[in-house]
Amino acid sequence: MAHPLPAAALDQLFCSARTPNDWTDEPVGEDTLRALYDLFKWGPTSANASPARFVWVRSEEGKTRLSALAMDANRPKILAAPVTVIIGHDLDFPDTMPKLFPARGEMMQQYFKQPGVAEATAMRNGTLQGAYLIVAARALGLDCGPMSGFDNAAVDKEFFPGTRIQSNFICCLGHGKPESVWPRNPRLTFEEAGRFA
């Protein structure tokens, strides 16, 4: 049976982790991004559908293209961060089910192709994968700056042309400047957010 991780690990993942608004020059290497993928890819999704798709924007040209499609407040963050990953989800993910669920791939493929099912499944599970990415990046010692403030349709056209991949959110990755973190906002109490039944 597993035991709770040490307090320092819980702090790094959740309690002390913060969203920076500016980034140091320290680079994030390709090896780190591949290690990150190889970590969060194991997170659970419905029938292992794994619908999320990623564009790891790290070139100056890529940052310029992405930042031009973001809200004003988010542009300098994208330009400053060593990497900003676009998290999308592929509405054609049912095509991958024979690979991802060999024992029942054909059946799952048919199930997910029902009207409306692919869309809801892609959004729900692609978002779960985006959250796994955030927590896994923190587990590897990176800071994360997730953002929704950008033109989704324009990003889809620019970064996912000729596909049925839809952008969901974007996330800066790197090492944040501590002084760029805002004061922490409160959270709902256990009782405000839920109840026992």
Add this chain to the structure above:
Amino acid sequence: MAHPLPAAALDQLFCSARTPNDWTDEPVGEDTLRALYDLFKWGPTSANASPARFVWVRSEEGKTRLSALAMDANRPKILAAPVTVIIGHDLDFPDTMPKLFPARGEMMQQYFKQPGVAEATAMRNGTLQGAYLIVAARALGLDCGPMSGFDNAAVDKEFFPGTRIQSNFICCLGHGKPESVWPRNPRLTFEEAGRFA
């Protein structure tokens, strides 16, 4: 600067963690569920909107009501697990913005109340919080069994009556029977799931 967590911690969170299909009798105490909430509540959401809402189903009566609304294959899991949490999101979450983002609460409240914005924001960020819950539970040594196979509309009526909270997914929490884990399915490669730009 943070360093990568030890390999054993990464294993517990992602690489070795698996979804059990049956559960031991070992209980999960209220203190553990409160510690779990106090951990994952810190995960980032858009403007700290924190739209997820939770029903922690642990009574025999609650399990019976929930299992009756689940797919056949999921009923015995809900009845066997010590806790199954219903993760929903509140379309009225903008009302909480003055508490959750004191510096700009009124402004964010108006922003999120625009048509379509509350729905997309609640689904995206409520799902992120559901994933934080999963990874945080593993960090505390619990196993997770997330499931989408249930009647969402019926669960909303049964567990969230008189609210605008919509169920998203449910997740068994406890200690899984190791022999109930299925063989691990493959994942997409880095290149199949994304690219650099």
